[in-house]
Amino acid sequence: MRIATWNINSAKARQARLIEWLDRAQPDVVCLQETKLDDNAFAENFDEDLFRRGYAYAHHGDGRWNGVALLSRIGLDDVERGLAGGPGFPDPEPRAVAATCGGVRIWSLYVPNGRAPDDPHYAYKLEWLAALRGVLAESAPRQPIMACGDFNIAPTDADVWDPADFVGATHVTEPERSALGALTDLGLVDVLRARWPDDVVYTYWDYRALCFPKNMGMRIDLTLASADVAGRVAAAWVDRAARKGTGTSDHAPVVVDLDTAPDGDVGPMVPPPSSRGSSGRGSSGRGSSSQGSSNRSGSERAAATIRRKSAPSPATTTEDGA
DNA sequence: ATGTCAGGCACGGCCTGA
Secondary structure (H helix, E strand, O other): OEEEEEEOOOOOOOHHHHHHHHHHHOOOEEEEEOOOOEHHHHHHHHHHHHHHOOOEEEEEOEOOOOOEEEEEOOOOEEEEEOOOOOOOOOOOOOOEEEEEEOOEEEEEEEOOOOOOOOOHHHHHHHHHHHHHHHHHHHHOOOOOEEEEEEOOOOOOHHHEOOHHHHOOOOOOOHHHHHHHHHHHOOOOEEHHHHHOOOOEOOOEEOOOOOOOOOOOEEOOEEEEEOHHHHOOEEEEEEOHHHHOOOOOOOEOOEEEEEOOOOOOOOOOOOOOOHHHHHOOOOOOOOOOOOOOOOOOOHHHHHHHOEOOOOOOOHHHOOEOOO
């Protein structure tokens, strides 16, 4: 079961890249953020592309800004749009959609940016995260869950290319990190970081100033999983190829492969493509701890990481081509 | 150098958001 999250920065502008990526990456479930479409426009643009590939979807958007979606080819049940009890700015915005897919309650989340610590949008961000905690706290004890999306928070200073550059900025402040900590305190595991504890792993690079080629990035797109789900993680990586070239989002997808659940009721309805065998699933199966790294495959490593240099220089970082 | 994009409005560049 392959789950991905991707802030695509406009579904319409990204249509060709998204479809191309679905065909290449073969995710079973995709959490999208910043579709920037209303529900009708999303349907008009994507019904044919998605249904032909076996995906059902739930879109929650009202047009110009925000907009989230869940795509699934392994079932899409009990769809829930919006964040119950969440704040507005001033009205509630389409930043959350959830569904049960393959036995896991999955959330696609677009946390407010915050803009600046003294901006009203920052207070809104913290209120929104508090409401999210309330919703996940009800769900987490009852079922396996994953909360995926653009959190607009770098969990630690290791998740930004230069902490000094972020002094006074959002995404790194203590209240934001505490709000994220309140989510992990529910027992949710940041599965990408658990998988790559010591590597430079970014998911977002500003379009400006050659940030991507220099690897001046941030890790703000997160895949949080309840312990039962985290224990099934067979691989987790950032698909940096999706950020390369022209016409890309400024975010790259985060991809997580789960082994089949212990009760064996979960699996893709579409036969796994041959590419799947080279992405970390071929090893021993369940029992791979989310903390463990010994069974990471070379291709997972190649896709996921940039090696940290002893003297970090953005211009000289190279891909780890295992 | 806020050095780039995206959408909206409305068809030519501004404005807003990220």
